[in-house]
Amino acid sequence: MSDEKDPTLLEPRALPNFVETDSIRDMTQRALTYLAVGFPVHLRGAAGTGKTTLAMHIAAQLERPVVLIHGDDELTGSDLVGAEHGYYARRVVDNYIHSVHKSEEEVSPRWVDNRLTVAARLGYTLVYDEFSRSRPETNNVLLAVLQERLLDLQATGSGTNYVKVDPGFKAIFTSNPVDHAGVHRSQDALLDRMVTIDLGHFDVETETAITEARAQIGHAEAARIVALVNGLRDSQVGDVAPTVRSSIKVGRAVRLRGASVTASDAAFRQICQDVLVSGSIRDGVGPAEALRAVVDRLVNEHCPDGTHAAAEITSIAAERRDQGTRGRPRVVEREGAA
Numbered sequence: 001m002s003d004e005k006d007p008t009l010l011e012p013r014a015l016p017n018f019v020e021t022d023s024i025r026d027m028t029q030r031a032l033t034y035l036a037v038g039f040p041v042h043l044r045g046a047a048g049t050g051k052t053t054l055a056m057h058i059a060a061q062l063e064r065p066v067v068l069i070h071g072d073d074e075l076t077g078s079d080l081v082g083a084e085h086g087y088y089a090r091r092v093v094d095n096y097i098h099s100v101h102k103s104e105e106e107v108s109p110r111w112v113d114n115r116l117t118v119a120a121r122l123g124y125t126l127v128y129d130e131f132s133r134s135r136p137e138t139n140n141v142l143l144a145v146l147q148e149r150l151l152d153l154q155a156t157g158s159g160t161n162y163v164k165v166d167p168g169f170k171a172i173f174t175s176n177p178v179d180h181a182g183v184h185r186s187q188d189a190l191l192d193r194m195v196t197i198d199l200g201h202f203d204v205e206t207e208t209a210i211t212e213a214r215a216q217i218g219h220a221e222a223a224r225i226v227a228l229v230n231g232l233r234d235s236q237v238g239d240v241a242p243t244v245r246s247s248i249k250v251g252r253a254v255r256l257r258g259a260s261v262t263a264s265d266a267a268f269r270q271i272c273q274d275v276l277v278s279g280s281i282r283d284g285v286g287p288a289e290a291l292r293a294v295v296d297r298l299v300n301e302h303c304p305d306g307t308h309a310a311a312e313i314t315s316i317a318a319e320r321r322d323q324g325t326r327g328r329p330r331v332v333e334r335e336g337a338a
């Protein structure tokens with residue numbers, strides 16, 4: 001047997017720098033409970049609410065190989081279950097009586113399992129990310145997998161009609177709400193077979209911890225950035241609410257530039273404008289002026305100079321500038337992180 005790893009499979013490993021706060025621990029536990037009693041879990045929420053990261057974290061807790069599928073409008077049933085690729089040819093030459101030469105050739109199509117079939121057959125964990133981007137008819141095959149625990153291969157022309165789903169098979173789905181571009185409305189029958197957990201934006205404690213870990217900045221700096229991003233989200237100016245990704249972007253740029261998270265730092269103010277203004281306008285046409293004014297006001301409000309925290313933040317920035325912008329990375333370790 002070859003030692004080569006199957007490229008279809010991912011190791012069930014926790015993500016590096018995964019942040020586990022009470023709310024994330026609680027959601028993980030709830031999901032694991034439903035999976036343990038036999039229901040697939042569906043994490044639904046707007047962009048940047050942590051669905052994919054949480055799905056992979058939950059999958060890692062199950063300690064089985066993970067099969068990952070990304071939903072896509074172009075995906076077909078055979079992309080999920082498999083298809084015939086090429087042929088097996090078998091040739092028998094019979095020359096038992098030397099004066100008689102008989103040869104027989106048999107050619108049969110060669111079936112190759114795709115990801116859903118691999119997971120169902122072998123009892124692995126399926127993470128189907130953004131499943132509602134695939135057309136509903138593509139996902140029909142899942143109805144019997146989740147209910148009757150049977151995978152029907154007949155429609156795709158396999159020699160075998162059914163695959164019995166292994167008892168170890170578990171499925172975690174993620175999706176964006178239907179009003180997102182490129183998302184199909186899922187069949188009620190499919191949703192009825194899952195337990196759906198709706199995710200909102202992170203609480204402030206969690207968003208701060210994620211920004212700190214992902215941008216490798218200090219807690220006080222992350223808290224200020226998150227407060228201003230939350231302020232912009234609550235202001236409802238702009239077409240797109242900024243997510244934790246905006247906090248991480250600002251944090252990383254601040255770190256690289258050696259900027260101080262204070263209102264008097266021109267580089268910091270510029271980063272906030274760059275990341276937060278255009279990012280909140282969907283099609284390039286929108287309330288840019290109003291957004292610029294809101295971002296300026298929020299920077300003044302949440303990142304004042306002259307306080308104890310500001311002095312501390314300024315000295316961190318100065319120290320970073322002294323070390324050069326590529327100063328030693330700080331590893332944020334927390335309970336539960338890989």
Ligand SMILES: Nc1ncnc2c1ncn2[C@@H]1O[C@H](COP(=O)(O)OP(=O)(O)OP(=O)(O)O)[C@@H](O)[C@H]1O
Nearest residue numbers: 017018019046047048049050051052053054210244
């Ligand atoms: N628990 C966590 N620990 C550390 N980082 C996290 C955590 N949750 C989310 N993140 C980070 O937050 C960002 C958004 O998370 P994620 O990609 O999982 O969101 P999503 O809901 O899947 O977004 P989308 O709908 O756009 O795919 C990513 O940069 C991710 O690394």
Ligand SMILES: [Mg+2]
Nearest residue numbers: 051052053129
């Ligand atoms: Mg995602």
